[in-house]
Amino acid sequence: MGQMLYDYTKSSIVKVCKTKELFVKEVVKASKVLTPYERDNLINWLFFYTADKPEMQKWLYEVLDKKILVS
Template structure:
């Protein structure tokens, strides 16, 4: 069941890539439902996914500074 939530989270983040508010909202939701190892996997995936998206990468760093996805 956890893999389904993790995959859903990734697809949701990919869909809201143009809106900072929705991007952050999805990460906050993910922080509440994912297990610690899934959060780690999501962070790794986010760095890979945003590698060619400088605006999203900036948002990701802002979220990381606020420790939203920390286990």
Template sequence: MQRMIYDYTKSVLERVSHAPDLFVKELKKAVKNLLPYELEHLNNWLNYYTKEKPELRKYLSAVEIKNAKPASKM
């Protein structure tokens, strides 16, 4: 089931990539809804997808910030 959410997220991001404000909105939703390993895959896919779309690259920090969470101390 989770794979379907990841694939759906990618398709939504592709469809709204023409509008940076919608792209950011959907990217923030993805960060909230996806599991950590899915975020890693999404980050890799976004790096590939935005290679030809430099206007969207500045918004990738929304995913990178979530992945860079500090480890909890014990």
């Protein structure tokens, strides 16, 4: 079930990446339901996914600076 939740989280983030508020909300939800291993994988995936999206990358760094997603 863990992999399904991880995959669902990724797809949710892709769907809501249009606004900062929704992006942050999904990342906060992910930090509450994913295991530390899955959170680490999600962080790696987010860096990969936002590599060509500078606005989203800025949001990601803000989330990481606030230590929302860090286990």
